[in-house]
Every structure is written in C-alpha cells, then in structure tokens.
Amino acid sequence: MPARLLVKKRELLAEGTVIPAHPLALTSEKKLNEKYQRGLTRYYMDAGAGGIAIGVHSTQFEIRDSKYNLYKPVLELASEEVDKANLKRPFLKIAGVCGETEQALSETKIACDLNYDLVLLSMGGLSHYTEEQLLERTRQVAKVMPVFGFYLQPAAGGRILSFDFWRQFAEITNVLAIKTAPFNRYYTLDVVRAVCASSRRDKISIYTGNDDNIIVDLFTKYQFNIDGKMVEKQIVGGLLGHWAVWTKKAVELFEAIKVQRKSETFDPAWLTANVQVTDTNAAFFDPMNQYKGCISGIHEVLRRQGLMENILCLSDHEKLSPGQAEEIDRIYKMYPQLNDDLFVKKHLAEWHK
Numbered sequence: 001m002p003a004r005l006l007v008k009k010r011e012l013l014a015e016g017t018v019i020p021a022h023p024l025a026l027t028s029e030k031k032l033n034e035k036y037q038r039g040l041t042r043y044y045m046d047a048g049a050g051g052i053a054i055g056v057h058s059t060q061f062e063i064r065d066s067k068y069n070l071y072k073p074v075l076e077l078a079s080e081e082v083d084k085a086n087l088k089r090p091f092l093k094i095a096g097v098c099g100e101t102e103q104a105l106s107e108t109k110i111a112c113d114l115n116y117d118l119v120l121l122s123m124g125g126l127s128h129y130t131e132e133q134l135l136e137r138t139r140q141v142a143k144v145m146p147v148f149g150f151y152l153q154p155a156a157g158g159r160i161l162s163f164d165f166w167r168q169f170a171e172i173t174n175v176l177a178i179k180t181a182p183f184n185r186y187y188t189l190d191v192v193r194a195v196c197a198s199s200r201r202d203k204i205s206i207y208t209g210n211d212d213n214i215i216v217d218l219f220t221k222y223q224f225n226i227d228g229k230m231v232e233k234q235i236v237g238g239l240l241g242h243w244a245v246w247t248k249k250a251v252e253l254f255e256a257i258k259v260q261r262k263s264e265t266f267d268p269a270w271l272t273a274n275v276q277v278t279d280t281n282a283a284f285f286d287p288m289n290q291y292k293g294c295i296s297g298i299h300e301v302l303r304r305q306g307l308m309e310n311i312l313c314l315s316d317h318e319k320l321s322p323g324q325a326e327e328i329d330r331i332y333k334m335y336p337q338l339n340d341d342l343f344v345k346k347h348l349a350e351w352h353k
Contacts, residue, residue: 005117005146005176008090013118013177014205016218016236017050018254019092020243021058022078023298024070026312032070034077036308039351041081043307046347047340048251050237051092053120053148054078055107057156058241058295059096062314064103072110079114094148094239098122100129101137108144118176120148120239124157131165135172142174148239149178150209151191155291160187166194170204179239180217181209192222196231206235211242211281215274218257219266234261241294242281245301248340253277276335283327286320293321300328305344307351 005013022044025036044052055063055075063070075095082093095111097104097119108119121141123134141147149169152158160182169175178195180188188210195204208217221234243250253273260267284301286293296319299311311320332339 006090009092009117010176012050012090013092014236016205016207016234016258017092018048018237018243018247018251019051019053019094019207019239020044020049020247020250021056021239021241022052022054023244023295023302023308024059024063024074024314025308026310026314028310028312030312030314032073032077033309035352037074037077038081039348040302040307041078042085042351043344043347044247045082045085045087045091046351047247047343049243049247050090051094051117052078052082053094053096053239055111056096056120056122057124057152058244058298060295060314060318061098064099064107065314068314071107072114075111075114075116079116083115092117094118094120096120096122097141098124100126101140104137104141105144108141112145116145118146118148120150120179122150122152123159123161124152127159131162134161135165135168138169138172138175142172145174147172147175148207149175151178151180151182151187153181153183155183156294158182161190163190163194166191167197170195170198170200173200175200175204177205177207179207179209180235181211183210183212185213188217189222192233192235193224196222196224196233197226201231201233205237206233208235208238209240211240211285212278212287213274214238214240214242214277214281215253215257215270218254219261219270241298242277242284244298245284245305246338246340248343249338276338280331280335280338283324283331286324289321289324292317293319293324296320297324297328300325304328305341306348307344
C-alpha cells in the first residue's frame, strides 16, 4: 500500500514551500561526519525550511557505492533529527531515489521504512531506458510511496523528455509533485503544459529546480487553453541545491514572494533581485565549467559559515574550479543582503551539540 501523506503535509506541498537539497558532510578521512551532518539538518529546520530532500545530487550519488554504503545511514540521520525536533509545523522528508527499477524500488523501500513522506525520483543515468520503461518504473515506485517527479538537466546526468512523456507521467496515481530542473525554459514549459493537459492537474504541485531562474519561476503562472477551457498552473515552491546555503534568507525571500503574488501590482525590483540570485548561483554552481564545481561550491559556502569542516566529496573529481573561490568572494561583497551568516553564527554552537 502507498505510504500516506498527512493532510497538513499535503497542504504544505500544494501551497508551496522552501525545500533545500541536503549536502553530505565528511571528515578528513572521507567518512560520514555525523556531528556536522546532523547540524545541517538542524540548520534547515531552524532556518524555516518546509522540508529537506536528501539522497539527491547535492548529497552525492556516490553514497550508493558499495565501498561507502552511505545511502541508508544518511537518510537515517536526517529522519532522526527531524523526528527528534518535534516541530509544531509540517515538515517534508523527501528521499532521493535513482537507478534502474530494482534499485529504485530498493531505495524506496528504505525511505518508506525510515518514515519519509515522498521520494524524489531521478531519471538520470537511464539513457538506455525508453520513455515507456521510465513510466513503468515510476508506476512501480508510486505503488510504494508518493512520488515527486524530477526533470534533471542533461549537464547533471539527465536527459530531454517529451511532452507526451510528462503528460503520461502526470496521470500516474500517487505522483504528487514535479521538480522542473532542466535549466531550460522550453523544457520547463513542456512539463507544466503536460500537467495542465492531464486529468490529475489539480493533484500535482509544480516546483522549480531551475537554480538559474528562481525568483521569476516562483512568480510565473502558466495559462493554457485545454479543450476550450483556460487552465492555470503556478510554480508554487522550490526544491533547490541553491537553497542548501543561505537558507534563512531564502525562506524570507520566499515569504515575501508569496505576499507579492497576492498584490494587484508587480514591483519590477523583483526582476533585479532575480538577476542577483542568479549571479550568486553562478558562483555556487560553476556553469562556466559545465557545473563541475557545483557541489564543492555549496560546500565552500557552508565551510565558511562553519556548517562544514571541509569541502571534501566522495569523488576526488568533485572540487572547486579555478577562480570559483574568488567568485564566491565577489558575490559575498556584492550581495551582502543575501547571506545569512549572522543567523548561522548565532546558532552554530547549538546545532553542533
């Protein structure tokens, strides 16, 4: 039987929230750094995020390798911290799931056993699967747990998927949300139009994963004429690697966006803010080098704040690109209003107890 999502959590998912993609904290010996891993989860909760996504790209796909075998331990730590916090508000626990159908089902079972709410189902690394095989894989996973779909950009291992694929995807019972992260307006449009064309359009929430266009995405309401009826769909929230850093400010920004959405007039200053956030994302994600430093860039900001001891990744290939640290210096100076260093400094000691 599919895992049930409590009513308040369903409402939170539908109205939209801030969901950071949770990184992986390592010791100098590349072992799981439990103290700092738990500290990150506490940071996201105290910063006001509406959930976390862990076991995802930002957590490093290598956690599944047999020589590390960290997938379950990492999910377990995060789940423990969230449950222990006993929050008085809904908080979504989302587990990243990937691989061929057998692996995806195995990971989904782990997430279910650890009391996660949804699985973020990646289609990365499955170029040998047909679209129909990907759909069948999704149907199998959705029988076990609610699914958060994921359109992953090709630069991070994803692939281009057709409008018809997404239309059929949206018809799968227990698909509750889709993260659009192709970093491409055309492909994002395909996903939203496909959901609007489906019979389950009112049951699926659209989240942005386009870290290069966060604010504009969050203001965008799509409209389509579907069989003579005007159908609207809003991108309601974000599940973002970018929000793994400066999360307190991201939450404040999102709350301000929700207020602005209700206004009859639009302040064009938001477009300037969008460019500023995109500029910071360029420093974090390293697009000039095909995103080679994207995980290390997130780590570097967290290291500077004291939320990580180092920027090590499981793969030796994951490291800052030449000049990336200087780019992070630049955006710190250029956009001081976007960082939450003072908030982190105030609470760091209690997060690391």
